[in-house]
Amino acid sequence: MGIVKASDVVYEYIRRDDEGNVEGITTAVDKVSLDIRQGEFIAILGHNGSGKSTLAKHINAILTPTEGTVWVDGMDTSEEDKLWNVRQTAGMVFQNPDNQIIGQVVEEDVGFGPENMGIPTKEIWERVEESLRAVGMYEFRKYSPNKLSGGQKQRVSIAGVLAMHPKCIVLDEPTAMLDPSGRKEVIRAVRGLNQVEGVTVILITHYMEEIIHADRVFVMDRGRIAMEGTPRQIFSQVEKLKELRLDVPQVTLLAYELKKRGVALPDGILTAEELADALSAYY
Amino acid sequence: MLRDITLGQYYQTESVIHRLDPRVKLGGTLLFIISLFLFDHFAGYVVAVAFLGIVIRLSHVPFRFMVKGMKAIVFLLILTVTFNLFLTPGRELVSFWKLTITWEGLALAITMAVRLTILIIGSSVMTLTTTPNNLTDGMEKMLKPLKLFRIPVHEVAMMMSIALRFIPILLEETDKIMKAQLARGADFESGNIFKRAKAMVPLLVPLFVSAFHRANDLALAMESRCYRGGEGRTKMKPLVYQKRDGLAYLCIVLYLALSITAGRLVWMWI
Numbered sequence: 125m126g127i128v129k130a131s132d133v134v135y136e137y138i139r140r141d142d143e144g145n146v147e148g149i150t151t152a153v154d155k156v157s158l159d160i161r162q163g164e165f166i167a168i169l170g171h172n173g174s175g176k177s178t179l180a181k182h183i184n185a186i187l188t189p190t191e192g193t194v195w196v197d198g199m200d201t202s203e204e205d206k207l208w209n210v211r212q213t214a215g216m217v218f219q220n221p222d223n224q225i226i227g228q229v230v231e232e233d234v235g236f237g238p239e240n241m242g243i244p245t246k247e248i249w250e251r252v253e254e255s256l257r258a259v260g261m262y263e264f265r266k267y268s269p270n271k272l273s274g275g276q277k278q279r280v281s282i283a284g285v286l287a288m289h290p291k292c293i294v295l296d297e298p299t300a301m302l303d304p305s306g307r308k309e310v311i312r313a314v315r316g317l318n319q320v321e322g323v324t325v326i327l328i329t330h331y332m333e334e335i336i337h338a339d340r341v342f343v344m345d346r347g348r349i350a351m352e353g354t355p356r357q358i359f360s361q362v363e364k365l366k367e368l369r370l371d372v373p374q375v376t377l378l379a380y381e382l383k384k385r386g387v388a389l390p391d392g393i394l395t396a397e398e399l400a401d402a403l404s405a406y407y
Numbered sequence: 408m409l410r411d412i413t414l415g416q417y418y419q420t421e422s423v424i425h426r427l428d429p430r431v432k433l434g435g436t437l438l439f440i441i442s443l444f445l446f447d448h449f450a451g452y453v454v455a456v457a458f459l460g461i462v463i464r465l466s467h468v469p470f471r472f473m474v475k476g477m478k479a480i481v482f483l484l485i486l487t488v489t490f491n492l493f494l495t496p497g498r499e500l501v502s503f504w505k506l507t508i509t510w511e512g513l514a515l516a517i518t519m520a521v522r523l524t525i526l527i528i529g530s531s532v533m534t535l536t537t538t539p540n541n542l543t544d545g546m547e548k549m550l551k552p553l554k555l556f557r558i559p560v561h562e563v564a565m566m567m568s569i570a571l572r573f574i575p576i577l578l579e580e581t582d583k584i585m586k587a588q589l590a591r592g593a594d595f596e597s598g599n600i601f602k603r604a605k606a607m608v609p610l611l612v613p614l615f616v617s618a619f620h621r622a623n624d625l626a627l628a629m630e631s632r633c634y635r636g637g638e639g640r641t642k643m644k645p646l647v648y649q650k651r652d653g654l655a656y657l658c659i660v661l662y663l664a665l666s667i668t669a670g671r672l673v674w675m676w677i
Contacts, residue, residue, distance in 0.1 A: 184631050208633050216631040223621045224628035228540050228572050235643035240633040248643045270575050284632065 127197055127292050127324050128160040128183055128214065134191035135178055152178040154347035155192070162291065165318045166326045167335035167355075170344035171369045179344070180296045180328050184216040197291060212241060215285030217295045221277035222269075230272075230280050231256070231265040237288040248287075255283040258321060259313045275306025279313050286317065292324040293317065299331060307331070332359075332373045336394045343368060360391035375399050418535045424466040425536045428652045429545025435659045436533045442663055443522050448670025455525055458662045459532070468535050476531035477524065484523055491516040543567045548646050561637030569625070577618060584613050 135153040138146055152175045160166050170176040181187040182194045185201040197213045199206040215237075218224045227233030231252050238248045256262040259279040269277055278298050285293055295314060299307040311334050318325045327334065335341050341358045343351035345368045351358055358365070362372050362380040372380070379393040379402070388406065393399050424432075443455060463473060477484075497511030537545070547564035554560055585595065588609050595606050 186627060186631060208635070211631055211633050216628075218624065218628055220621075220624060222576055223624035226569065226572065226625070226629060226632075228568065232540075232643060236629075236634070237632040239640055239643055240635065242639045242641050245641060245643060245645055248641065252643070269572075288632065 125195060125198060126159045126161040126164075128326070129158070129195045130179075130182070130189075130192065131157050132192035133157070133179070133182060133189045133194055135175075135182065135187060136190045151347050153182070153189075156344075156347070156349055157192075158342060158349065160292075160324060160326065162324055163318075163322050164324055165315070165337065165339045166324075167338035167341045168326065168328045168344060169330065169332070169335055169341060169358075169370065171330060174344040175347040176328050176344045177296050178347075180216070180294050180326070183214050183292070183294050183326065185210040185214075186216070212288055213290055214292045214294055215288055215290035217278070217281050217285055217293065217298050219297045219300050221274060221281055221301070224281050225269045225277060225284075228268060229265075230261065230267050230269060233269060233280060234265075234283045234287050237284055241288060251287040251289070252283075255286040256280075258286055258317065259283045273306060274302045275309035278302065278306070278310045282310070282313055282317070286321075286323070290323065292326065294326045294328070296328045297330070298327075299329065299334065307334070311337075330370070332371055332376075336373075343370070355394060356392035358392070359394060417538050418468045418472055420467045422465060422467040422536070423651065424462060424532070426651065427536075427655055428646055428648055429537050429541045430549050430646065430648075431652045431655045431659075432533045432537055433542070433545050433549060435655065436530055438659055438663060439529050440526055442666050443526055446667055446670055448673065450669035450673040451666045452521055452525070454662070454666040454669045458666070459525060459529055462532055463528075466532060466536050468532070472535055473528045473531045476527050476534075480523065480527055484520060487519050487523065488516045491519055539571045540568060543571075544644075544646060561640075565637075573618075573621070576621075577614065580617055581610065581614055584610055 133153055133156045134151065137150045137152055139148045139150065141147050154175070156175075156179060168176045168179065178187065182189060182201065183196060185194075185196070185207055188194075188202040194201045196210045199210050199213070201207075201210050225233050226236050234252045234255055235248050238251050243251065252265070253262065256265055259282050261276060261279050261283060264272065264276065264280075269280060272280065282293070282295075282298075293314075298314075299310050302310065314325055314327060315337055317323045327338065329335065335358075336355050338355055341351075341353060341355055342349050343358060343365070350368055351361065351364065359372065359376045362377065365372050373394070375396050375398075376393055379389050379399050383389045383391075387403075389399075389402050393402060439455075439458075442451075445451075463470065492508055492512045493506050495509055495512030495515050497509035500508045500510050500513060502508070534542075543564045546567075547560055550558075550560045589595070593606060593609055595603065595610070597603075598606070
């Protein structure tokens with residue numbers, strides 16, 4: 125069994141009217157099964173309302189499935205007494221950096237998780253230092269979070285999760301509120317965690333550019349997993365992606381259009397360099 | 408810029424008073440305030456002013472910052488002085504129209520004014536030399552025994568520090584909403600007080616909605632970082648008494664003894 129495993133997970137939001145009668149049931153996650161191995165970089169892609177955030181919240185035991193089971197490192201997330209172990213094993217970073225920073229100084233915020241876990245003071249300081257270094261925010265440790273840019277704040281949030289020594293980090297659209305340079309900063313930090321520290325990363329996003337470096341990609345649509353594969357496999361199916369209302373990166377789209385017009389290019393080109401190589405090989 | 412807003416009125420500098428444990432400063436201020444009501448001889452005030460003067464000197468905070476705190480109580484000060492001046496019965500000093508000023512009234516008015524001034528400046532010294540964060544930490548630790556009476560001390564302290572963290576964020580948000588509403592023709596400036604209060608509604612409603620959203624998000628983020636109240640929590644920056652804190656306590660006790668006995672000492676001299 126991998127670090128995160130879900131089998132036939134169903135999650136239903138029940139809408140009620142003022143008297144508490146059931147008005148309707150929305151199935152946000154519909155029979156999703158997946159198995160993620162330790163050390164993998166997973167991307168979960170989907171447009172708004174596809175159920176990707178709901179699925180992410182299951183991995184951190186913020187939500188528990190209506191049907192089916194989610195295991196994190198072999199622990200069933202719906203078991204009450206494993207709750208804190210699950211949350212410590214699978215850390216979560218949210219969308220809005222302002223709403224998840226608790227401390228008034230960067231280092232205090234990073235120390236918040238370890239404090240909650242009851243780690244001795246001396247070790248908290250070690251963890252804070254190493255986590256801030258891992259995301260490149262050590263020089264800012266004495267700053268007030270209000271004085272940082274969006275990308276920097278999000279890196280502090282990541283450090284805050286990292287300080288809890290999780291085996292797996294779930295990032296729920298961490299870049300949705302950032303500008304392009306902030307997005308790059310955060311994605312670089314996340315890749316670093318995965319490659320250098322060996323943390324399993326589950327990145328939820330709707331930016332296609334961010335999934336290029338993933339080992340595996342799941343595309344969600346209406347609560348189900350619609351596609352699964354390596355980024356190259358996913359991007360070679362441009363028609364299907366368009367059907368799922370997802371934007372294909374410009375380079376991939378250009379290659380796809382060229383191919384349609386009769387230029388013999390390989391499927392699923394991901395970067396500008398690849399396209400340039402393929403084109404120069406052609407002529 | 409709203410980002411640079413200073414919370415509370417903390418004055419950033421390096422001094423012995425700044426480095427003291429917040430518990431010493433809290434307890435010291437409290438004892439100092441109580442002491443002002445314990446003695447009734449002018450010699451006591453001389454001791455109090457001298458003590459305060461030394462502390463201000465040690466704190467390296469410019470005196471004008473202390474006086475700033477006085478602005479808030481000017482009205483209260485005038486009110487107290489007036490009432491004491493005119494409404495105290497006793498030997499007549501001057502009398503005009505229906506009002507009479509008595510010797511006792513004059514003495515009482517002056518005492519009250521001096522007491523209030525020292526009190527406010529004394530507590531300003533504490534807020535000027537302690538970060539809000541430190542202050543909540545100190546309060547949490549000092550009030551811990553209240554847990555026995557089921558008072559949620561840790562929770563209250565946590566709430567205070569979160570409130571402090573969100574003040575600048577909400578201020579920024581207010582600014583944003585205000586601009587958005589101004590752009591759509593809202594008028595916050597003109598009209599009488601009722602009109603202006605009514606004009607605040609389109610500002611406050613979105614602000615409240617967003618504050619609730621933020622609170623919900625923050626609660627989720629805290630839970631996902633294993634926050635489960637004060638039980639079994641360790642501290643990254645625990646409060647530990649140093650040698651200087653002990654010395655400070657000693658100074659406060661000495662001051663207390665001196666200020667209370669000052670009146671009698673002067674009596675003996677004469």
